[in-house]
Each structure stands twice: as structure tokens, then as C-alpha cells.
Amino acid sequence: MPQITYREAIRHALAEELARDPNVVVMGEEVAQFNGAYKVTDGLLATFGPTRIVDTPISEAGFIGLGVGASMLGIRPVMELMFWSFYSVAFDQILNNAANVRYMSGGQINCPIVIRGPANGGTNVGATHSHTPENVLANHPGVKVVVPATAYDAKGLLKSAIRDNDPVFFLENTILYGDKGEVPEAEYVIPLGKADVKRAGTDLTIVTYGRCVIHSLKAAEVLEKDHGISVEVVDLRTIRPLDFDTVLASVKKTNRVLIVEEQKPFASVGTQLAYMIQREAFDDLDGPIHRLTTIDAPAIYSPPVETEQLPNPGRVIKAVLAAMA
């Protein structure tokens, strides 16, 4: 199987869906002529032309709102946010209009829009550019939220997102863009709402998603080798809809849980997971539910310190040891 990067996997998903459905349009700042701020859309303009690959002005409320309106008439816009952090200037369009219009119209309208882009810290760009809004987004019934960790998942999930008839928010990671993984040449899709056990284990379950999956897998190796602890890593892949059955099955097997997330702790995705785990697997737990998050402050700039503010393999190892103690 060919090894391609996470970035290429997303690009291939876009190209395949653009070729498959003439209603798909890719739109965003620098996506066309500049070939993408992070080169995700590199070459798409040359292949599909300016009607399908559209450069926008720096006008997130305007162009995201335009995409929502166009989607109500059957266009399938795939909008790139250069950083998901910029969602704040388009909040009303994303979370009032896209999220609510189906409901407020009594089900007469649907918005098949995808909004995608990177949402992560760790690149020393300061607090304004390091938001991870998956908890904020998922708090809105009507939307779907996807956070892929690998090239294989990114491709299969993005194809499903584009075909989905509801608004789907797809959160990538600039640090993962260059990571390579095996991706089959034959077409495939991965349904939204299906978690993936990335590593089987027996002593403790790590529930995680996004780049924290990679940290957790690294930590699991060390824990196995140096501490003889067998960790199972459950990658949610999609936050909403949520494959809680896979989480439950794993917790019932290992009886111990650590949630690892690149989120601020207050009302995070992990908060919701912890509630659900205690509610539905209380008797299966041998200890309290543990959680590792970003240290609770705006993202610090200082490069070596930002690494320590975020979850990383060392912090995951410590957290697992604490949970096993």
C-alpha cells in the first residue's frame, strides 16, 4: 500500500469528490492560486479550474455565510478556514445559521456544507491561532464534528463528510500534515461516528482523538516496554456523532480510563466523555476516570514551554502511571 501524507490524503479526498460530484466547490483564502496556505489544495486549481476552486477575500463571515446559503440550494461547498481559530469571526454563520436553519424551518432545509482546516496548538503561534473548538462546535445539535489523526482516516472521513447532508466541521492538524501513513489506492470511505481501536491492551483504556492519538500510541509503547502496562488506545475519530459503544466495550475490558485531549479542561470533550463513562460503566471502573488536557491557560508562545502545555508522550506516561497507582 502506498505511503502518503495526511495532507495528500485530504487532497486526494477533495480531488475524488470534486471529480465525482459537480456540486462540490472548494473555497477559502489562498486555496487556489497560492495552492493553499498549508498546501492541502496544491494543484487542485490546475485540475479543476477557478469555478470549482475559489479564492476568497479575508472575509470569513462573508464567505462561510455565502457557503451556507449556497448549500441550502444544493451546492456542496467545502470551505477552508486557514486556521479553525478564525471561526470566531464567522461564529454566527457557522453556529446560528448552518447549525440551526434546519430546525427553525421545521426540517425543510438542510445544509450540506463542510468547513475544514487545522485546529491545533503546538506551532508557537500564540493564543489567537491555537484554538481547538471541537467542544464548542459539538455543543450545537445539528452539526457533526470530525477530528482525524491519520492519513487513512483523514481521507475516508473527509469523503463521507462531503457526501453528508448535514453541516460537517472537519478539524485537521498542521503538525500532522506531513505525517505519512498507508492509504490504499482503491476508493474507500469511513463512516462518520465510528471509533477505531488503534492499539489493543488490557490494563487501561486511553480515549482520545486527533494528534493526541499519536502521543498516546508513543506513550503506550514505552509503558509496555518499561512498565509492563498494556494500554488500549481508542481513537474517537468523530466527536459528534459519537461512537460511545466502542468506548464502553474497551472500558468494560480494562476497567480503567484516561481521557487524553488537546482541550482546555473546562467543559471539554473529555468532560462529556467522563460523564457518560461514569453514567454507563460505573460498576466496571476500578478507579476514578482520569483526564489529561492542555494546561489551563491561553496558548503560550514560548516554544519549549508550549510543548509542555499540550499533552505529549511524557505527560501521557505520567498520567497513565498516576491512573494505575
Next chain:
Amino acid sequence: MSKKPSAIADTKAESAVKATDYALAPVNAALSSTQRIELYRTMIRIRRFEERSLRAYQSKNPSGGTNIGGFLHLYIGQEAVAVGCCSLMGKNDHVITAYRDHGHAIAVGMDTKPLMAELYGKITGCSKGKGGSMHYFSPDKNFWGGHGIVGGQVPLGTGLAYALKYQGKKGAAMTFMGDGAVNQGAVHEAYNLASLWNLPVVFVIENNGYSMGTSQARSSAGQLAKRAEGYDMAWGQCDGHDVYEVRALMDKHLTLAREQSRPSTVEIDTYRYRGHSVADPDNTYRTKAEIEEYRNKKDPIQVSLQKLLAEGVLTEASAGKIDAEARAEAENSADFADASPYPTPDDIQKDVYWESDHPTERKSEGRLFFD
């Protein structure tokens, strides 16, 4: 390089001609007697519907509860704007507006029964009781709402125009907003995109002089429609008390959108006789004399009636019959709303996701809802 905003800007000069002449504008001269009467009928149907809704708002239902909750923003006084604009719609023309949306909904042809039922929060409402007064929708009539956030609908309307252009359809997206909305950033972002991408949208500013209790003079610098010039867009302005005048100007702007795929902005002067919403006691920011002045001299329904009588299209008797029918229709809509059931708690989680509403076609897995 800057293009000169197109000739429609000159319509401001044209609007200096005598009001009575608008009946002679080609788009109006072409109207049959029946069509003229329909314009009048639609305006009076809106008026009577809203008067009836106000009575319902102010009274209790048979079991002592409220008939209508939340906000009720009445369009009374502004009817010629929605009716004039929407009367020009072809099959590829679309409409979107803000929360003062009852007039537009009736003008695009929505049945008043589900509209009243929506105010009552009933399952038979146009949005199944999930939207309320501010959120009427009818995609089958090319009506895309009904939006509660000031200015938030303007990028959506621009997106409707984008879709029309992308799909190669010759139509226009009429995107209505109030005078207060013109100060929202989203509106200006939409203006820029529309002009940059040559989208067939007509931005219609319904200038009733006030955003809630703030007069235009206290909220906005310069002439509102003129801001279009900053985006190389044509603009026009007219008096919105005469449905013929509204049609005469809008016809040109719609043609610009449909034929040349160019956006433009229209500012239509109008006036609301009631408070901002029913909750507004309306005694802090304007005088009773000002309201009376408009009501007595410029009421769009009276203006239209006088013309139709003068044209010999209507008689006092036939006009009275139309009014009686409009009152009966409003009454019937209230009876329908009253007799209809409420949604049940089971309905709360319907119409959230397309996928959960179409379980057999669902492709995703996992939990969509949480408790």
C-alpha cells in the same frame, strides 16, 4: 481601476417625478386590472393577518395560557415594500429577510393558516412550531427565512445568488434587511463578495427610520444605499409607500441581476406604525404626531386604494368586499391555529439532523443526541 456604478444610481433623480406617474412605468402599465387588485389584496391580507396576530398576542387562549410567545415584530405600514418586490418574482428568483418577516411570507404566497399556527407554536405551523414569528421558511416558494440575527441573513442571500449563478439559472436573490443591519460587518463582507464575484443579488434596505429605538440619524453615517458605491455597486432609492414606485425601481434592479449578473442595493423608505415589537411601548424615541403623519398621508394601503378607485379598477363596494375577505381569512387562520395541536416533547429532537430524520438513508454511526 474603478468602474463607475451603473446607471441605476440615476433612479434617485427619476424618483423626483410625480408619484402618480409610477403607474405608467412599463412594469406597472403592463398590469391587468386583476393583477392591480391582487397587489392591493396582498397588502390588505398582510395588514389584517398582523392585526389579528396582535389581538391574539394580547389575549389569553381558552385555557388561560398565552397564544403567542416571545417577540412579535409587525410589518404594519411597510406592506408595499414586500408586496411590490415579491410581485416581481419569477421561478428562479429567491427571497430572504430578517425577523420582520410576515409580510414577505404572505407576499411570496405562503398560506396564512400555517403562518398563524407558527405564531401559536403549533405543529401545523410552517416551521412546525420550531421557529416562531422570526423564523418563517418556505423553500418551495423560494423563501429562505426569516432570520433573527440582525444582518446575519445577508451572506446567506448572497450564497443563494452564488448558487443560482453556479447552476446557470437566470434569477435573482432579493436579500432584505433593515436600516439598522447596514452597520453590521457581515453585510459589508457580503457586499464585497457579491460585487467581486458578479452575483445576481439585490440587497433591499427597508429603511423605516429606526432600528429598535435608535433613529437613523443616531446610528448611521451617510446615506445607507450609497455605501454600495464603495463596492462598485449600483444603487437606487425610492419611496416605499406606493407599491407601483417600489415595483418600478425593483424591476430595474432585478433585471440588472438576472440579465447582467450584477448585484445592487436598493434603499426603500418606509415606516412602521407599531412599536419595534409588541413589547415596545413606543413612547421614548418618536412622537405620536410623526406616526400619525405617516398613517394619515402615506399608508401604502390607502395610497393603493385611492389609485385603484381613481383608475376605476375598484369601487368602494368591491374594495369593502376585499377587506371583508381579508378579515375573514385572518380570522380563519386564528381559528386554525387555535384548533391545532402543539408539538409533543417527542417532536423536540426531530428536524435537527437530515440523517436522523432519514434513518433508513443514514450513513453515519454513533450517537447524534446526548442526555
